Amino acid sequence: MLRMSKLFLKTLREAPADAEIASHQLLVRAGYIRRAAPGGFSWLPLGWEVFRNVENIVRDEMNKAGTQEVHFPALLPREPYETTGRWTEYGDNLFRLVDRKGADFLLAPTHEEMFTLMVKDIAGSYKDLPVSLYQIQTKYRDEARPRAGLLRTREFVMKDSYSFDLDDAGLDASYAMHRDAYITLFERLQLPYVIVSAMSGAMGGSKSEEFLAPMEVGEDTYIRCTSCDFAANVEAITTPVPDDQPLDGLRAAEIHDTPGTPTIGTLVEFINQDESMRRADGRDWSAADTLKNLVVTLKHPDGTTEPLAIGIPGDREVDMKRVEAVVAPADVEPFGDDDFKQYPALKKGYIGPGALGSSNASGIRYLVDPRIVTGTAWVTGADEYNRHVIDLTTGRDFTPDGVIEAAEVRDGDLCPACGSDVEIARGIEIGHIFQLGRKYAEALDLWVQGEDGKPLTPTMGSYGVGVSRCLAAVAEAHCDDIGLVWPREISPADVHLVMAGKDGSEQQRTAEKLAGELEAAGLRVLFDDRVKGSPGVKFKDAELLGVPTIAIVGRGIDADEPTIEVKDRKSGDREDVALANVVEHLVEVCAS
RNA sequence: CGGGGUGUAGCGCAGCUUGGUAGCGCGCCACGUUCGGGACGUGGAGGCCGGGAGUUCAAAUCUCCCCACCCCGACCA
Numbered sequence: 001m002l003r004m005s006k007l008f009l010k011t012l013r014e015a016p017a018d019a020e021i022a023s024h025q026l027l028v029r030a031g032y033i034r035r036a037a038p039g040g041f042s043w044l045p046l047g048w049e050v051f052r053n054v055e056n057i058v059r060d061e062m063n064k065a066g067t068q069e070v071h072f073p074a075l076l077p078r079e080p081y082e083t084t085g086r087w088t089e090y091g092d093n094l095f096r097l098v099d100r101k102g103a104d105f106l107l108a109p110t111h112e113e114m115f116t117l118m119v120k121d122i123a124g125s126y127k128d129l130p131v132s133l134y135q136i137q138t139k140y141r142d143e144a145r146p147r148a149g150l151l152r153t154r155e156f157v158m159k160d161s162y163s164f165d166l167d168d169a170g171l172d173a174s175y176a177m178h179r180d181a182y183i184t185l186f187e188r189l190q191l192p193y194v195i196v197s198a199m200s201g202a203m204g205g206s207k208s209e210e211f212l213a214p215m216e217v218g219e220d221t222y223i224r225c226t227s228c229d230f231a232a233n234v235e236a237i238t239t240p241v242p243d244d245q246p247l248d249g250l251r252a253a254e255i256h257d258t259p260g261t262p263t264i265g266t267l268v269e270f271i272n273q274d275e276s277m278r279r280a281d282g283r284d285w286s287a288a289d290t291l292k293n294l295v296v297t298l299k300h301p302d303g304t305t306e307p308l309a310i311g312i313p314g315d316r317e318v319d320m321k322r323v324e325a326v327v328a329p330a331d332v333e334p335f336g337d338d339d340f341k342q343y344p345a346l347k348k349g350y351i352g353p354g355a356l357g358s359s360n361a362s363g364i365r366y367l368v369d370p371r372i373v374t375g376t377a378w379v380t381g382a383d384e385y386n387r388h389v390i391d392l393t394t395g396r397d398f399t400p401d402g403v404i405e406a407a408e409v410r411d412g413d414l415c416p417a418c419g420s421d422v423e424i425a426r427g428i429e430i431g432h433i434f435q436l437g438r439k440y441a442e443a444l445d446l447w448v449q450g451e452d453g454k455p456l457t458p459t460m461g462s463y464g465v466g467v468s469r470c471l472a473a474v475a476e477a478h479c480d481d482i483g484l485v486w487p488r489e490i491s492p493a494d495v496h497l498v499m500a501g502k503d504g505s506e507q508q509r510t511a512e513k514l515a516g517e518l519e520a521a522g523l524r525v526l527f528d529d530r531v532k533g534s535p536g537v538k539f540k541d542a543e544l545l546g547v548p549t550i551a552i553v554g555r556g557i558d559a560d561e562p563t564i565e566v567k568d569r570k571s572g573d574r575e576d577v578a579l580a581n582v583v584e585h586l587v588e589v590c591a592s
Numbered sequence: 593c594g595g596g597g598u599g600u601a602g603c604g605c606a607g608c609u610u611g612g613u614a615g616c617g618c619g620c621c622a623c624g625u626u627c628g629g630g631a632c633g634u635g636g637a638g639g640c641c642g643g644g645a646g647u648u649c650a651a652a653u654c655u656c657c658c659c660a661c662c663c664c665g666a667c668c669a
Contacts (some may be wrong), residue, residue, distance in 0.1 A: 013618060013630065014604045018662055029603095038661080086669085093668070110669060144593075144667050152668085208669095219668090320666095434669075462669075500628060536629035543629095554628060565628095 001519050002493060004528040004541075008045050011541050021217045023475035024149025026484050030544045039146030039154030046545070049492040051157075054471045055136055057188055057489060058159045065181035067132040067161050072114045074138055078104035080113035084443040095140045095154075107140035112440045112462055115162040119458070120446040123164070129448060129458055130170050132177070134161030136467060148217060150472035151428060157468045163461040164441075166450075171459045175207065175435055178463040182211055182431045185465070190487040191430060191473055196222045197236040198432070207435045212427030213473045220429050223409055227420035235325035237422070238370075238405060240414045244395070245375025251280050251391045258388045262349055264290055264314040267388060271379065277390055280377070290314030291378035291392070293351040295335040295343075295364065298327055307335065307343070309356040311368035311400065314379075316407040323406045345383065352381035352389060353398035367404035368394075428473045429466070436460040478570075484546025485570045493526035494590040496547035496569075498538045500554035503531035510562070510579065511553040517583050523590055543569065549589055551582070 015025035018035070027033045032047030043051055059069065081087040087094070087106070095107040108114070115133055123129060139158045146153050163174035179195075186193045191213050198208040210233065212220055224231040256277055261267040264287050271277040272284045279285055292314040298306045308327070310318060324332050340348055345361035356366035361383075372378070374395030382389040392398065411423045438457050441447070447455040471490075478485045488494060497515050501507025508531070515527045526547055528538045535554065542550045548569050556563035556576055563576040566585065577585045 010602080010619085012603055016603065017598080017605090020662070035661095090669085091667095112669080141668075145665095147662085432669085436669090464669085502627065505627095534627055534629080534631055536627090536631080538630095539628075540630050552628080 001515060002046075002526045004526070005530050011544055019149060021148050021151070021476065022479050023151070023217075023472045026479055026544070026546075027149065027472070027475055030484055030546065033150065037155075039143060039152070041150060041153065046492045050486070050490055051468065051471055053490045053492075054189065054474070055157070055467055058185060058465055058467055058470075059136060061181050061185040061188065062134050062159065062161060064184075065132075065177055067134045067163075067178075067181075069135060070115075070118065070133050071135050071137065072108070072111055072118075074108050074140065076106055076108050076114065078106060080117060080444065081106060084113055084440060086113070093141050093143065095142050109139055109141045110158075110462075110464070111135070111137075111160055112162065112436070112460075113444060116440045116444045116446050116460070119164050120444060123448050126166055126448050126450050126456055130163065130165040130174060132161055132163040132174055134159060134463075148219070148472075150468050151217070151476075152219065153468070156466060159465040159467055161463045163463070164458040165460075166448075166456055166458060168459060171435055171437075171461055175433060175461050178433050178461065179209070182433065182463075182465065186211060186213075186430065188489065189470060189474055190490075191470060191477060193430065194222070194224065194231045194427065196427075197232045198434075209433050210429055211431035211433075213430050213477065214425055214427045215473070215476055216426055217476060218426040218428035220427050221424055222427055223413075223422045224425050225415040225418060225420055225422050228415060228418040230415050230417040230422070232416075234319060234409050234424075235322050237409055238416045239407070240416055240419065241370045241403075242373050242376075244373050247375050247393065247396050250375070250377060250393055250396070253389050253392045253397045255382045255384075255387055255389045257386060259386045261386075261388070264292060267314075267379070271388070271390065280391070285379060287315035288313050289377075289379055291353070291368075291372065291380035292316075293353070293356060293366075293381060294318055295339070295346065295351065296323070297333045297335055297339060298330040299333055300330045305333075306330075307339065307362075307364045309351070309362075309364045309366040310404055310406045311353065311356075311366065311372060311380075312407040313369060313371060316369075316410070318406050319408040322408075323404070326404055326406070347381065347383055347385050350381035350383060350385055350387065352383045353392065353400070354389070355383040356400075357398065358401055359399075365402075366400050367402045367406070368400040369407045370403045370405070371407075372400070372403075428469065428476070430470050430473055431463075431465045433463045434461060436462050479546070482540075483544035486546045486548060488548050488590065491547050492524075492545075493547045494523040494549060495586055496526045496528065496542045496545065496550045498528045498535075498542055498550065498552045498554070499530075500535040500538060500552055501557070507553050507557050510557050514551075514553060514564070514579075514582065518586060521583050521587050523586060549586065551586060 009031040011031050012029045015029050019025040019028055031044050033041045033043055036042040078087055097105050099105055136159045140155055143154050165171045165174055193211045193213055196210050196212055198210045222233050223237045258270055261270045268285050268287055291311050293309055293311045295307055295309045298308050340346055343362045345355040355361045356364055372394050377391045377393045379388055379390050380392050412421045415422050438459050440460055441457045447457050450456040475484055499508055499511035515525050518525050550567040550569055552565040556565055562579040564579055564582045565574055566577050567574040
């Protein structure tokens with residue numbers, strides 16, 4: 001039993017000024033957490049209780065799924081991460097430190113290497129696989145910008161698991177097992193979620209999905225369909241391809257002088273003012289009729305670079321995230337002035353398909369948006385300064401080298417699954433499942449002996465759930481203007497029992513007795529036994545703390561047939577229950 | 593890392609323009625009165641005014657530098 005008179009707790013009437021989002025404000029106001037460091041929080045008794053409840057649900061579901069719990073140090077030597085290249089790859093996000101002998105260490109951001117090495121150490125035969133292992137552990141990432149309370153911190157608790165299988169079918173099964181476990185887990189945490197595809201096809205066969213809790217305060221944007229249940233990351237969504245248009249009867253392309261039109265906006269305005277440049281159908285030109293061409297430099301992991309030209313409708317921006325997802329593992333860098341000097345065919349600001357493509361002047365690979373299909377006519381750069389070409393038609397006047405998903409996705413774009421409108425939404429990433437393949441096993445030389453005596457390299461999956469982040473997401477999803485509203489299984493108690501009476505009163509005697517009876521009946525009781533302070537203070541605190549059921553021992557006690565007020569925190573519904581029945585009643589309420 | 597904002601008591605804030613002994617509300621301590629929706633009275637405790645340098649007889653206030661935090665963006669297996 002937690003007694004408020006002794007509990008190490010102070011609630012705040014006002015939220016700290018640096019807390020912006022509801023979960024952060026309420027968790028601090030209710031005395032669950034305190035900020036202790038940039039991107040780091042301390043847990044107070046009630047907060048730690050809630051944390052452990054979340055952790056235990058995660059643990060329970062992982063155990064049920066058949067994965068086994070292990071535990072690693074967070075403080076690790078450089079070597080394994082050097083072997084896989086992540087000591088450098090992780091960049092500034094890795095916390096690095098040096099021991100007294102000058103050896104490099106890191107605070108682990110994730111543990112693929114260590115799990116791989118553990119399996120390498122223990123498993124020698126194909127008979128030892130498949131196996132899935134997990135840990136619940138503090139992770140460290142030197143985030144550029146911690147924010148939003150517990151949602152993005154530099155030290156956080158993550159459940160990370162890893163599967164080791166002999167073949168792709170086994171990996172698929174392990175992946176599906178984790179996916180199912182996560183679905184059960186998030187339902188049990190009462191966290192709303194959507195599952196979004198997280199990768200485009202460029203990474204080969206590897207598959208990855210994110211579990212997002214759809215909330216405005218989330219920092220991941222994703223695309224969801226307004227009519228079917230399609231959801232995907234912006235990187236993973238594909239643009240429905242329109243049908244090719246017939247080329248017969250289309251006007252010939254024509255080059256025009258277009259002085260003073262450095263932007264799409266000024267260009268459209270200019271050509272609409274000149275009758276000789278009318279569209280074939282008589283309508284005004286719009287930005288969507290223009291073809292904007294952009295050149296970037298791809299930097300491959302082996303250090304080589306390569307230019308890439310991207311053509312998209314002029315009413316859209318290029319989304320660098322999408323480009324990077326497509327060209328990964330290459331990095332994308334802007335095309336600089338020096339680069340332009342190397343390609344005199346490119347006239348900055350007036351680049352058109354005429355200069356692009358492997359068969360044209362520059363020889364630069366030219367990929368276009370999927371909407372740019374055969375038979376579509378465009379206004380685009382004429383590859384001469386201050387000139388544009390009108391009615392340049394795809395498949396007749398130019399042929400791109402291929403398509404690329406590079407254009408920004410917008411509200412109202414078409415759903416690849418059903419063709420309805422999609423919308424952009426935000427969510428909190430609460431889980432991520434990932435088919436890694438053999439990258440780590442190969443890098444760290446993990447193999448087991450097969451049935452035929454030959455070595456087999458296991459294929460891996462990695463699966464993460466942000467435990468502390470989930471807690472914040474639950475708080476965010478389950479609160480109102482006056483406080484938190486915990487799902488029962490996460491709540492620090494089943495019943496918040498309020499003694500609304502003076503020291504030495506009948507209320508006090510009854511509440512003391514009732515608290516003991518409730519606990520004996522198996523309920524977790526948070527007992528506000530404070531003798532000072534008005535009832536109003538206790539009611540406000542009970543609402544702020546968010547225990548799902550509040551029972552008040554107050555003036556109902558003075559009646560001939562004494563009653564206890566039982567209140568549902570979420571709905572606000574209250575009822576008077578006869579004292580004689582209240583234990584039974586509360587047991588029932590808490591079981592439902 | 594770029595843009596914007598804020599640093600004054602545990603929390604929320606005023607004071608800064610125009611330099612002159614640091615204030616308010618909540619919370620905290622003591623006593624008394626209250627006791628079903630954040631009670632009231634009286635008396636208290638608590639601050640290197642983010643840090644450093646400068647200007648000045650005098651700096652929370654003016655100047656410069658630094659730091660921290662928050663928001664937007666970039667970044668985020």
